[in-house]
Amino acid sequence: xxxxxxxxxxxxxxxxxxxxxxxxxxxxxxxxxxxxxxxxxxxxxxxxxxxxxxxxxxxxxxxxxxxxxxxxxxxxxxxxxxxxxxxxxxxxxxxxxxxxxxxxxxxxxxxx
Amino acid sequence: xxxxxxxxxxxxxxxxxxxxxxxxxxxxxxxxxxxxxxxxxxxxxxxxxxxxxxxxxxxxxxxxxxxxxxxxxxxxxxxxxxxxxxxxxxxxxxxxxxxxxxxxxxxxxxxxx
Numbered sequence: 001x002x003x004x005x006x007x008x009x010x011x012x013x014x015x016x017x018x019x020x021x022x023x024x025x026x027x028x029x030x031x032x033x034x035x036x037x038x039x040x041x042x043x044x045x046x047x048x049x050x051x052x053x054x055x056x057x058x059x060x061x062x063x064x065x066x067x068x069x070x071x072x073x074x075x076x077x078x079x080x081x082x083x084x085x086x087x088x089x090x091x092x093x094x095x096x097x098x099x100x101x102x103x104x105x106x107x108x109x110x111x112x
Numbered sequence: 113x114x115x116x117x118x119x120x121x122x123x124x125x126x127x128x129x130x131x132x133x134x135x136x137x138x139x140x141x142x143x144x145x146x147x148x149x150x151x152x153x154x155x156x157x158x159x160x161x162x163x164x165x166x167x168x169x170x171x172x173x174x175x176x177x178x179x180x181x182x183x184x185x186x187x188x189x190x191x192x193x194x195x196x197x198x199x200x201x202x203x204x205x206x207x208x209x210x211x212x213x214x215x216x217x218x219x220x221x222x223x224x225x
Binding site for chain 1: 118202206208217219221
């Protein structure tokens with residue numbers, strides 16, 4: 001069975017500081033991983049995805065994530081955050097052919 | 113532009129009343145999904161459909177019903193049997209395959225009067 005754990009429910013960080021949002025997964029089959037962002041009162045938007053190949057995946061808005069098979073992790077990083085990055089971030093793993101399992105989310109709050 | 117349209121954005125329900133949430137997509141996706149989102153609980157799958165005229169229960173289907181008569185449309189009915197319907201409801205769609213991401217609408221917020 002597949003599962004996703006987001007280790008931090010909230011992450012406060014100062015503007016222009018780097019940030020890492022942690023995600024660990026478990027999967028009994030080949031892994032496809034995703035990060036989504038949700039701004040207040042909106043749906044989820046795909047930030048990036050890992051399907052195969054390079055373990056460092058670049059996404060939109062300057063975010064990147066690194067797939068680490070040995071540590072079963074897929075942490076999201078940004079070298080310098082902006083106020084506009086304030087949102088909730090969800091890590092997800094592909095389950096069966098038609099289902100994705102989402103983590104419980106990490107709320108990123110940016111302090112000026 | 114292609115996308116997913118959910119309506120209405122806000123919906124109020126009286127006790128004992130059924131309400132239907134609309135979800136339409138023009139992405140030509142075969143699969144569609146309904147999720148419920150509560151604070152601090154992430155997304156929970158209510159129902160999903162991989163093809164027209166077929167759908168499956170997700171993790172929290174009790175008190176909900178769906179139909180999939182057209183590829184573009186996947187309406188969700190919240191019945192009076194759902195005792196705690198207040199939540200944010202999200203509709204999504206995707207192409208077939210485990211490596212396909214889901215695309216989301218902007219959600220409907222349902223509240224009890």
